[in-house]
Amino acid sequence: MGHGKMKLNKIVSTLAGTLAATLAGLCVAFSLSVTSSFASGDDETPHYPLKHPKEASWSFAGPLGHWDIGQLQRGLKVYKEVCSGCHSMDLVAFRNLTALGYSDKQVKAFAAEYDFPTGVDDETRSGKITDRFPNPFASKEEAKESNNGAVPPDFSLMAKARAPERGFPTFVFDIFTLYAENGPDYIYSLLTGYEDAPAGREIDEGLHYNPYFIAGDVLAMAAPLSDDLVDYDDGSPQTVDQYSKDISAFLMWAAEPHLAERKSMGFKVLIFLAIFAALLYFVKKQVWAGLKTEGAGNARSTTPAASLVSATPKTTSAKTTVSKKVVAKKVAAPTVKAKAKKASATKAKKPAAKRLKAGVDFIDDIELVDGIGATIAKRLQGEGYGTLTSIAKLSGKKMAEVADSVGASKRYEREEWQVQAREMIAGKPPRAKVDQDTVARLSAKAKK
Amino acid sequence: MAHEQHGIYEPKNGFMQWIDVRLPLPRLVYDSFVAYPVPKNLNGWYTFGGILSIMLVVQIITGIVLAMHFAASTQLAFNSVETIMRDVNYGWLIRRIHANGASMFFVAVYIHMFRGMYYGSYKAPREILWILGVIIFLLMMAAAFMGYVLPWGQMSFWGATVITGFFSAIPLIGTGIQELLLGGYAVGNPTLNRFFSLHYLLPFMIAGVVVLHVWALHVTGQSNPTGVEVKNFRKETVPFTPYATLKDALAMVLFFIVFAWFVFYLPDYMGHPDNYIPADPLVTPAHIVPEWYFLPFYAILRAITFNIEIPFTGIVLIDSKLGGVIAMFGSIIVLFFLPWLDTSKVRSARYRPLFRQFFWIFAGVCVALGYLGSRPAEGIYTLLSQIFTAYYFGHFLIILPLLGWKEKPSAIPASIADAVLADKKA
Numbered sequence: 001m002g003h004g005k006m007k008l009n010k011i012v013s014t015l016a017g018t019l020a021a022t023l024a025g026l027c028v029a030f031s032l033s034v035t036s037s038f039a040s041g042d043d044e045t046p047h048y049p050l051k052h053p054k055e056a057s058w059s060f061a062g063p064l065g066h067w068d069i070g071q072l073q074r075g076l077k078v079y080k081e082v083c084s085g086c087h088s089m090d091l092v093a094f095r096n097l098t099a100l101g102y103s104d105k106q107v108k109a110f111a112a113e114y115d116f117p118t119g120v121d122d123e124t125r126s127g128k129i130t131d132r133f134p135n136p137f138a139s140k141e142e143a144k145e146s147n148n149g150a151v152p153p154d155f156s157l158m159a160k161a162r163a164p165e166r167g168f169p170t171f172v173f174d175i176f177t178l179y180a181e182n183g184p185d186y187i188y189s190l191l192t193g194y195e196d197a198p199a200g201r202e203i204d205e206g207l208h209y210n211p212y213f214i215a216g217d218v219l220a221m222a223a224p225l226s227d228d229l230v231d232y233d234d235g236s237p238q239t240v241d242q243y244s245k246d247i248s249a250f251l252m253w254a255a256e257p258h259l260a261e262r263k264s265m266g267f268k269v270l271i272f273l274a275i276f277a278a279l280l281y282f283v284k285k286q287v288w289a290g291l292k293t294e295g296a297g298n299a300r301s302t303t304p305a306a307s308l309v310s311a312t313p314k315t316t317s318a319k320t321t322v323s324k325k326v327v328a329k330k331v332a333a334p335t336v337k338a339k340a341k342k343a344s345a346t347k348a349k350k351p352a353a354k355r356l357k358a359g360v361d362f363i364d365d366i367e368l369v370d371g372i373g374a375t376i377a378k379r380l381q382g383e384g385y386g387t388l389t390s391i392a393k394l395s396g397k398k399m400a401e402v403a404d405s406v407g408a409s410k411r412y413e414r415e416e417w418q419v420q421a422r423e424m425i426a427g428k429p430p431r432a433k434v435d436q437d438t439v440a441r442l443s444a445k446a447k448k
Numbered sequence: 449m450a451h452e453q454h455g456i457y458e459p460k461n462g463f464m465q466w467i468d469v470r471l472p473l474p475r476l477v478y479d480s481f482v483a484y485p486v487p488k489n490l491n492g493w494y495t496f497g498g499i500l501s502i503m504l505v506v507q508i509i510t511g512i513v514l515a516m517h518f519a520a521s522t523q524l525a526f527n528s529v530e531t532i533m534r535d536v537n538y539g540w541l542i543r544r545i546h547a548n549g550a551s552m553f554f555v556a557v558y559i560h561m562f563r564g565m566y567y568g569s570y571k572a573p574r575e576i577l578w579i580l581g582v583i584i585f586l587l588m589m590a591a592a593f594m595g596y597v598l599p600w601g602q603m604s605f606w607g608a609t610v611i612t613g614f615f616s617a618i619p620l621i622g623t624g625i626q627e628l629l630l631g632g633y634a635v636g637n638p639t640l641n642r643f644f645s646l647h648y649l650l651p652f653m654i655a656g657v658v659v660l661h662v663w664a665l666h667v668t669g670q671s672n673p674t675g676v677e678v679k680n681f682r683k684e685t686v687p688f689t690p691y692a693t694l695k696d697a698l699a700m701v702l703f704f705i706v707f708a709w710f711v712f713y714l715p716d717y718m719g720h721p722d723n724y725i726p727a728d729p730l731v732t733p734a735h736i737v738p739e740w741y742f743l744p745f746y747a748i749l750r751a752i753t754f755n756i757e758i759p760f761t762g763i764v765l766i767d768s769k770l771g772g773v774i775a776m777f778g779s780i781i782v783l784f785f786l787p788w789l790d791t792s793k794v795r796s797a798r799y800r801p802l803f804r805q806f807f808w809i810f811a812g813v814c815v816a817l818g819y820l821g822s823r824p825a826e827g828i829y830t831l832l833s834q835i836f837t838a839y840y841f842g843h844f845l846i847i848l849p850l851l852g853w854k855e856k857p858s859a860i861p862a863s864i865a866d867a868v869l870a871d872k873k874a
Contacts, residue, residue, distance in 0.1 A: 063713060091527070091530050091534065096534075153725075156530070157530075157724040157725070160716060160721060160724045161721050161722070161724035161725050162721060163716070163721035168819070174714070174717070175709075175714065175717070178713045178714065180713065180714050180715075180716065180717065183721070215734065255724075256533075256540075257534055258533070258534075258540040261540075262540065262541070262544070262712055262715070263712060263713065265541070265712065266708060266711070266712020266713055267712075269708050269712060270705065270708055270709070270712070273701055273704055273705045273708060274705065276701050277698065277701040277702055277705065280694065280697055280698040280701055281698055283694060284694040284695055284697075284698050287690050287691065287694055288691065288694075288695075291488075291686060291691070442452070
């Protein structure tokens with residue numbers, strides 16, 4: 001029987017292995033088929049962009065990324081002189097330009113170059129710093145009309161809204177290389193990527209071939225840049241390549257003005273977290289190491305009584321049991337008393353220990369004695385007699401003294417405290433139903 | 449709620465005593481998070497419960513701040529989010545934390561669930577604990593989906609259109625449910641408003657179920673990598689504080705490092721670029737894809753491309769759309785029955801050599817389904833989705849019940865202490 005099962009185990013194991021291999025094979029097969037369909041280009045729906053964006057180098061890339069202010073200023077110039085003829089930038093206000101290194105005065109002057117309708121007749125006013133870049137067209141319809149049916153998209157979020165997929169497994173590596181520049185890379189590639197259509201590809205009038213375009217192989221916008229189109233006064237090359245880079249960087253800033261702040265804060269946060277984690281690691285290690293040297297025990301158990309009791313939670317909050325304070329008192333008690341207690345505890349231990357080994361039925365708590373409630377129990381604990389074992393072996397005289405001191409001089413005999421305690425130590429259940437339930441519940445738990 | 453626990457709460461002063469006899473909240477906290485016994489042998493995978501709690505808190509706090517600046521109107525929503533990103537002090541940070549926090553929340557919850565599956569944490573007496581977890585997962589999915597709609601980008605709008613469209617597949621009442629969800633016949637301003645309202649409500653419902661989840665956990669006690677119950681509380685458990693508290697804190701900080709990595713350096717990595725384009729009902733995106741954490745379920749939805757008919761009659765019982773919706777919801781519903789589908793008496797995969805292999809295959813299948821969910825539904829992708837979907841259900845409905853019956857587990861340690869000792873020797 002057992003042998004047969006083993007054999008079966010082996011068979012199923014082999015099956016599982018085969019299954020895993022098959023599934024893995026399927027994965028490889030389909031990734032190959034995908035690659036081949038890309039290569040042959042005969043897929044029903046071609047995947048755009050035809051070419052992955054070129055990866056340019058950006059000052060704002062990486063964990064210490066920051067803006068190249070000169071580049072942003074050049075980019076603004078390209079936007080103003082070339083792009084803004086068709087593309088709006090609704091979310092960027094003139095006031096934001098102070099981040100590009102301009103003074104308030106310069107920004108004010110810049111804003112004033114634009115005219116805005118006042119809304120009264122055809123009157124206009126000059127721009128204020130709180131204005132946003134104006135839309136070159138009065139309406140969507142007008143934009144369509146003057147652009148061959150295509151509305152030039154708004155530029156505010158362009159650098160984040162155009163991000164061609166990186167594909168597997170590149171997107172996994174990106175997590176570690178922190179590559180997050182596919183937006184600006186895309187814009188840069190598109191602007192520098194116009195080329196003649198391949199032979200056989202007929203292109204409608206008003207459309208232009210560009211293998212980097214995200215939504216097809218042609219787009220309505222003609223190549224907008226040409227060498228020496230915009231004058232740079234900082235000596236940067238006046239080439240399509242440089243213009244494209246500068247406008248892409250500018251658009252990244254427009255899409256995420258807090259990017260540099262984000263990265264510099266991130267760097268600090270990560271350093272902080274790394275140090276914090278290291279400190280926590282050592283604290284945790286130290287604390288857990290204390291556990292090992294102690295053996296398997298619990299750091300908190302302090303007295304033999306407590307270790308027998310093994311912590312008895314109470315059903316009602318009003319009831320309290322052995323407190324640390326009491327424990328402390330016990331420890332500090334005169335040696336004679338301690339010795340006596342110890343002796344009695346050892347004697348009583350035998351049956352108790354036996355029961356405990358089974359993990360059941362005996363809980364060394366004075367409160368289990370029928371007649372002793374929370375108040376008396378507390379007083380008894382205060383006297384150092386919080387456990388059954390501690391009163392079980394007291395002499396009659398001593399018991400009378402103890403009972404007297406807790407204000408139960410008449411009751412202790414009538415209620416047979418000591419008898420009860422001895423009974424329980426010997427393995428009998430508590431007399432009171434409530435206490436029986438408590439013990440039963442706890443021991444049931446322990447048995448599990 | 450009587451337990452064995454490490455130590456008894458003792459009010460430190462008169463004031464605390466006064467509190468204790470009136471509303472023993474400090475006692476409850478002490479019992480639950482200080483004296484509560486934790487198995488000694490929990491490994492790092494068990495820290496994700498704590499991580500999830502802190503993530504819920506992070507999401508609620510950032511979410512409340514975002515709600516102060518968000519305008520739930522189709523005309524204003526997109527730009528109000530951009531105002532948060534640009535003009536609200538540290539708004540960019542708060543929103544990045546909230547958006548990436550949702551993703552990290554799912555990272556943590558998936559690890560938490562797979563850990564439960566690996567160690568058989570759902571088995572008796574922890575069935576209700578597991579079921580409450582699945583309910584939290586469902587609520588999380590609803591909250592995350594509605595949250596993704598709020599920025600009112602292209603993916604928000606079209607995602608909402610696709611997902612609410614599922615409900616119309618339900619016979620008879622489907623269209624009614626869909627219209628109730630949308631507040632109209634298509635995704636529009638009423639949809640955005642009710643999603644915002646529900647998105648604000650759900651986290652508090654989650655918090656409520658989390659309380660039940662933790663309660664159930666504290667009744668049964670934590671499971672542990674051996675799957676053997678605590679036998680000797682003194683030897684095999686440690687008090688929650690400081691031991692588990694410190695371990696959880698360390699795990700949280702390590703998790704925050706990963707979290708911060710995405711928030712500060714790759715904030716758009718888990719999002720879709722199309723959501724930076726304002727919603728436009730007239731322009732459908734080329735590929736509508738949900739957030740990454742829904743992709744496996746999306747793949748299952750799209751795998752059902754065929755009608756189920758009565759043979760030879762041509763009568764359609766379940767058309768492909770309804771079939772897809774049933775499969776998708778079924779893939780989560782099946783989790784509710786996991787405690788009974790897994791018939792093995794042995795909890796931990798450590799002592800189940802066959803289950804262990806099937807577990808990893810299953811995990812691989814889930815990842816593969818996630819990838820397929822992100823691909824267009826065509827050609828080889830559809831076929832693979834169908835194969836993996838079949839396997840997904842096969843794992844729960846065929847493999848687990850049979851394994852419990854046929855598998856011969858390896859030797860189980862008599863107790864946690866024994867297992868720990870054996871580990872030390874090895």
